Amino acid sequence: MAQEVTHGSAAPVLLVPVGSKRPEMVATRPLILPVQRMLFALHVVDYAPQAVTLCCTLATVCQASLSVLQVLEPDASRLSSIEAGTGLSHNLDGTMALLHKRLEDIMPDMPTGPAIERLVVSGKPAEIIPQQIKERRADLVVMSVHSYEGLKQFFMPSIVDAVLAQTSCPLLAVPFPPVL
Secondary structure, three states, X not given: OHHHXXXXXXXXXXXXXXXXXXXXXXXXXXXXXXXXXXXXXXXXOOOOHHHHHHHHHHHHHHOOEEEEEEEEOOOHHHHHHHOOOOOHHHOHHHHHHHHHHHHHHHOOOOOOOOOEEEEEEEOOHHHHHHHHHHHHOOOEEEEEEOOOOOOHHXXXXXXXXXXXXXXXXXXXXXXXXXXX
16 A cells, blocks of 8 residues: 555655554644654665755754664675676675765765764665664654556556555655655
């Protein structure tokens, strides 16, 4: 169900899995979301730019810590998409260092923003993201999602669905901007 909602929306969608704890809301002005630890799972080659701004803004407003996760899939054929350079696609340590540098470029430290923890972890996103949510005790996970139409939305594997099935952490799905 999440796949149909997230991949068809032009606006960010907050998905709250069944079984997630209802947060204690404190009546304050302005209203502050009860988020202390955020995990932003992104792919440095293919992410929604507005998700970066949204993450930084939410973490700042909520005074939450922010961990940014890049999962390096073990499938070597996908390494060419990060433009690793000659020979670097076969050098796991070099590739991970390059991805960490790209995370710094995408999510630089800001003097007034949250401290940002940057993580590059090797594995399958549908396994690594829930693992990192648990390890980091995240209150909110943010992910970019593509807009799929027609039959494609029913047959494309959805990491969002896989993550929601394995965790009780709310997920904010941020769509890519429409292609004009």
